[in-house]
Amino acid sequence: MKNRNKLLALxxxxxxxxxxxxxxxxxxxxxxxxxxxxxMDPQIATDGTSFEAQSAVIExxxxxxxxxxxxxxxxxxxxxxxxxxxxTFTLRxxxxxxxxxxxxxxxxxxxxxxxxxxxxxxxSFIAGIAGIHNADKIAAGEEPLEALGAVAIDDHTLxxxxxxxxxxxxxxxxxxxxxxxxxxxxxxxxxxxxTSPETINxxxxxxxxxxxxxxxxxxxxxxxxxxxxxxxxxxGIRYQVIKDSQQAMLSYQAGDLDVxxxxxxxxxxxxxxxxxxxxxxxxxxxxxANEQTAGLxxxxxxxxxxxxxDKQAVADNILKDGSIPAxxxxxxxxxxxxxxxxxxxxxxxxxxxxxELALEYxxxxxxxxxxxxxxxSLVVEDTESAINVAQFxxxxxxxxxxxxxxxxxxxxxxxxxxxxxEGEFELGLTRWGPDYADPTTYLENWTTGHxxxxxxxxxxxxxxxxxxxxxxxxTLDPVARWEALKAAEAMVMADAAIYPVYQxxxxxxxxxxxxxIEFHSVxxxxxxxxxxxx
Amino acid sequence: xxxxxxxxxxxxxxTLLAILFILFALMEFMPGSPFNDEKLSAAQRALLDAKYGxxxxxxxxxxxxxxxxxxxxxxxxxxxxxxxxISDLLKTRLPISLRIGGQAVLLGAVVGLxxxxxxxxxxxxxxxxxxxxxxxxxxxxxxYVFALGLSYVLGFQLGWFPMLYRQQQALQSSVLPTISLxxxxxxxxxxxxxxxxxEVLGSDYMQLAETKGVGGFALIFRHxxxxxxxxxxxxxxxxIVGLMTGSLVIEKIFSIPGIGQLLVxxxxxxxxxxxxxxxxxxxxxxxxxxxxVDILYGVIDPRIRLTKEANTVHE
Numbered sequence: 058m059k060n061r062n063k064l065l066a067l068x069x070x071x072x073x074x075x076x077x078x079x080x081x082x083x084x085x086x087x088x089x090x091x092x093x094x095x096x097m098d099p100q101i102a103t104d105g106t107s108f109e110a111q112s113a114v115i116e117x118x119x120x121x122x123x124x125x126x127x128x129x130x131x132x133x134x135x136x137x138x139x140x141x142x143x144x145t146f147t148l149r150x151x152x153x154x155x156x157x158x159x160x161x162x163x164x165x166x167x168x169x170x171x172x173x174x175x176x177x178x179x180x181s182f183i184a185g186i187a188g189i190h191n192a193d194k195i196a197a198g199e200e201p202l203e204a205l206g207a208v209a210i211d212d213h214t215l216x217x218x219x220x221x222x223x224x225x226x227x228x229x230x231x232x233x234x235x236x237x238x239x240x241x242x243x244x245x246x247x248x249x250x251x252t253s254p255e256t257i258n259x260x261x262x263x264x265x266x267x268x269x270x271x272x273x274x275x276x277x278x279x280x281x282x283x284x285x286x287x288x289x290x291x292x293g294i295r296y297q298v299i300k301d302s303q304q305a306m307l308s309y310q311a312g313d314l315d316v317x318x319x320x321x322x323x324x325x326x327x328x329x330x331x332x333x334x335x336x337x338x339x340x341x342x343x344x345x346a347n348e349q350t351a352g353l354x355x356x357x358x359x360x361x362x363x364x365x366x367d368k369q370a371v372a373d374n375i376l377k378d379g380s381i382p383a384x385x386x387x388x389x390x391x392x393x394x395x396x397x398x399x400x401x402x403x404x405x406x407x408x409x410x411x412x413e414l415a416l417e418y419x420x421x422x423x424x425x426x427x428x429x430x431x432x433x434s435l436v437v438e439d440t441e442s443a444i445n446v447a448q449f450x451x452x453x454x455x456x457x458x459x460x461x462x463x464x465x466x467x468x469x470x471x472x473x474x475x476x477x478x479e480g481e482f483e484l485g486l487t488r489w490g491p492d493y494a495d496p497t498t499y500l501e502n503w504t505t506g507h508x509x510x511x512x513x514x515x516x517x518x519x520x521x522x523x524x525x526x527x528x529x530x531x532t533l534d535p536v537a538r539w540e541a542l543k544a545a546e547a548m549v550m551a552d553a554a555i556y557p558v559y560q561x562x563x564x565x566x567x568x569x570x571x572x573x574i575e576f577h578s579v580x581x582x583x584x585x586x587x588x589x590x591x
Numbered sequence: 592x593x594x595x596x597x598x599x600x601x602x603x604x605x606t607l608l609a610i611l612f613i614l615f616a617l618m619e620f621m622p623g624s625p626f627n628d629e630k631l632s633a634a635q636r637a638l639l640d641a642k643y644g645x646x647x648x649x650x651x652x653x654x655x656x657x658x659x660x661x662x663x664x665x666x667x668x669x670x671x672x673x674x675x676x677i678s679d680l681l682k683t684r685l686p687i688s689l690r691i692g693g694q695a696v697l698l699g700a701v702v703g704l705x706x707x708x709x710x711x712x713x714x715x716x717x718x719x720x721x722x723x724x725x726x727x728x729x730x731x732x733x734x735y736v737f738a739l740g741l742s743y744v745l746g747f748q749l750g751w752f753p754m755l756y757r758q759q760q761a762l763q764s765s766v767l768p769t770i771s772l773x774x775x776x777x778x779x780x781x782x783x784x785x786x787x788x789x790e791v792l793g794s795d796y797m798q799l800a801e802t803k804g805v806g807g808f809a810l811i812f813r814h815x816x817x818x819x820x821x822x823x824x825x826x827x828x829x830x831i832v833g834l835m836t837g838s839l840v841i842e843k844i845f846s847i848p849g850i851g852q853l854l855v856x857x858x859x860x861x862x863x864x865x866x867x868x869x870x871x872x873x874x875x876x877x878x879x880x881x882x883x884v885d886i887l888y889g890v891i892d893p894r895i896r897l898t899k900e901a902n903t904v905h906e
Contacts (some may be wrong), residue, residue: 096673103628140869177642179631197634252675269683270675272666273848274758299755299846303739307747460704471623471861478627489629553879 065240068388084292086571086581086590088316089305092296093271097251099236100171105582108233112581113294114259117237118146118164118215119230121584123575125412125494126261126393127227131159131237131260141222141533151284153239154259160274161209163237169195171234180234183492186527187235188223221532225392225495232580260402262289262586273298290573290589304356306566312393315571319564321441324377332566335379339491339578341388341499344435344450345512346553352431353512357422363408363459365415366453372559375445384409386503386549387496387542390578392577400496404543408557409548412457417488419458430460433483435502438470446558447486477511485511486558491579495540497527498579503549507541514554520563521547596886601876608657611867611873615812618863625669625861645863656867666864671856677868680853685872687756688842688849692834694769699776700827706777708811711722711792729778735840739770742844756847766845768845770859772837776830783826787819821888827849828884832877 081572096102099111112120118132133149151159170176172184172195184192190206206218219226229235239258248258254265262283267276275296279289285500297313306327309317319327327333335370346353346362349417353359368382381389385405392400406527432447437447444467452464462500468476477485489509490499502509504520525531531538549555567574575584626639640646644655659666665677671889672680710722746754746767751762792815800810838851850869857865 093671095670098673101673103630174638175642177635177638178629179626179635179639181635182630182632196692252679270672271680271684271757271847271848271853297755297846300852301844301846304742304844304846306745311747311750311754313754316801469622469859471627474627475623476631487629492630509629 068572073126084290084590086291086294086316086585086588087314088294088296088299088585089308089318090275090296091302091316091318091569092301093307094268094272094275094296094565095263097257099233099238099269099547100167100176100178100180102233108581109583110277110296111233113263113585114257114265114280115233116261117230117233117235119227120586121231121575121581122579123587125390125577125579127231132230135227136555139284139342142219144217144219144226144456145210146217148213148215149284150213151260152282153242154264154282155239157239157241157258158212159237159239159260160212160585162212162391163239164215164235164242165205165207166210166378167236167238168207168242169205172196172205173202174198178234178468183234185233186223186493187222187226187229188219188528190220194331195399196462221528224532224535224538227492228494229360262286263291263294264292285586288588291585292581294585305486309566315568316574317566319378319566322534323512324379324564325416327566328377328564330566331571334565334567335392336563336565336576337359337379337381337578338399338561338582339388340477340488341383342381342446342486342488342558343385343386343560344556344558345477345485345487346556347480347483347485347511348431348513348567349480352426352428354424354485355426355434355576356552357418357425358431359556361415361422362410362417362456363553364411364418364558365457366410366450366558368410368558371449372562375449376442376559376562378564380559381562383557383560385557386546386555387417387499388491388578390485391498392494392496396539400542407547408553415457419461419477428460432462434466435465435486436466436468436473436476436482437469437486438473440470443486450486450558470564478508478515480511482494487511488561494579496546500545500549501527503554512554514549514552516548516552519548524561599882603882606878607871607874611871612653613881614867614870615649615656618861618866619649619859623861626675641703643667655700659699660889661722665868666860668857668865670860670862671853673866674838676733677864680865681868681872684745684848684853687847688835688838690761691768691772691841691847691849692831692838694765695772695834696776696827700767700775700780702773703777704784704816704823706781706784706818708788710781710785711788719785724787726778727783729774730782732774734771734774734837736843737774737843738768738844741771742765742880754845756845758848764845765847768841768847771844772834772841775833775837776827779826779830783823784819787822790816791815791818798885818877824884824887828880829879835876836874 067381071255090106091107094107094110095104096107097111098117099139110382111321116130118130118436119127120130128194128244131149131151132146134147136145142503148159148161153159168184168189171178172181172192181196185196190291191200191204194200195202195205208216210216215216242258243250244526249256251257251271254268257265259265259267259280262280262285263277264280266278267274276293278293279291283289299308302323305314306319306323307316313431348354372380372382385401385404387404390399394400394403394404435447435451437443447465451465454461454463473485476482477487489502501507503514504510504523505515505517522541526542560566571588573588575587576582577584598881624645627634644652656666667674667676668680689899708720710719715721742754745751753760754768755764756768757764802885838849841847841856850872853865854869857869
């Protein structure tokens, strides 16, 4: 009893000692996260929240500008060999927050860590996609780390050798997995690396002043030693993890938050508010139709189903978050072509909602199959929006296509991924988010035998185009490559291999005195370097 | 008494081991794995499984885990906070959950008792039915409804307390979660205290005490309350356990970096080690509280202690 009293007294004293929080300075931006940072280690992190915080405090060779194009950051100048295989980066004179200079070896060390099988980074494949010499072999344990095609010529010169000329290589360098890491600093942290402000070395616009693993509050301050510090207007950023969307919105209304993400019905409530904004995200949601299921191997049946539901209604009535109907397999605002235009600006659209045409395909398909009715189950993860969309699809399909019966099967996302990967499903509502700004980040998924080709669709001509566009001859001719990718997309769509449903939009509220936050659909989603809070 | 306690502790330890084994078995049957993100290829998943020893059969993993646990190594988180030792996560989160839970028990028990006693003493006035209505509301309204209501009124509209938990304002910002959490305990204790007090107040020995001139405060607190306390402690134990589950929702609403929130997230992301440690911890608390309650009976009521001792001797 006595000890318990003592404990309570102690707790009370500790609580009182903590005192009141100091008032936040005017130039500190208060931002909501809806999930904790999973890791501040750039080579380990895999999620958007971690990427956002890392990119605020660490800068790589290139960063994205407001329009989403790569611009030099730590790289002062870049020269490319004529064959497009050797990149030589000359680094700017910049320093880490521990005072040490940022050197070419910091990149070599970080990238070796990325592909090191002992580190087992979940994003190691991105070094292979970048085409860095021997990246895939090292990740598979077939070559030593030293064989990686990234070499520090001297402190200011980094040479990167590629296996193939990757057209989006510079763009990929903005991806957080390629952020630098000082070997000396990393080793000095022991096994505590990236777990506290002291063990996170920063060279970006901000430095970490408050952080612990899975923290609910993360505080960043302006980095006075940042090479571009004069352009950084904010005094800092304060991230607050709030998972309950109603509480988040109340905090926003109370003035404790400057940026908040809306969920579900809130979007409808606030969509006319002047501080409301729609942000286009990169995620494409689509239905995967397993072609090993009786009936779904028939292209007419697939073409019927892909056209038979009202996509506009999914976006406008079900989601209401700024999502747009998807009549394509490669989303908007993802990639810019050799012509300087967005991929979608010159590519055709496919599989638009057309219930009459759907019915024609349906009747033809049924006749070919010699049946009068079909019934399928649709697997869907147990989130509110996914279930709502699935129920709408079911109603529309059953209404438009006579003889079709759909049963919805809800399960946790991890489970859905498993059954779809194993092919133990008929129809599945799924999504894909882009890893880099090129159509192949989507199109490669649907090549024969690919893990994400859950529908088991196969077209050898398609496989050839994608192979050539990623590792082959087409990489040498950007213009021809671009056209070939459009042709490949047309093949997926003509076969209705997937039924595109919508491209995800995010609804956010941003205080009217805040401007200059840059939103991107690939890699780092929100950039604050140029943000201003008046 | 000592032998009895030792035996109870022994049984508790074996129960915990069995719980841990069942947990491992259940996680084995859980769909998915920590590493089945859509971005990962089969080779990468195999690499990650090997790195964390997930490629080994369940019994081996269980034995390894128990051995490591005895050494104080609870493993690392796979998803929530990648590669962070779980002991690190607990170090900051467990005290917060315990503190808010403790505050809620204290508030609930004390206020509940006072309300119950008040209702019993003022048995024949309007106060009694009024307090009964309040406690029925307290029992039937879920804690998260209180949480959202309190947060909206006292936090947002009146601005008296912070809406979200802040480490720098640990006391002020724990007021709303504490009240929301304590409601159920408060109402239940109040109801029990009222019934027990009424019974005790009507008993012969109380009337005797009253005629002997023991009056007012001493009569209620020294004589009546002590006798009314035993059944109340019996209900308090499961209530404390109930608080732990209530904290899962309350922590989410007030953004409290505690272990309740961690458990929910761990289950959603198949973060095996976090699930194992936290479920183990909850079981430990449950069994521990039951043990303490059993021992407390003896302290409060000598009759129970004597009977138990007699039983132990006979065995």
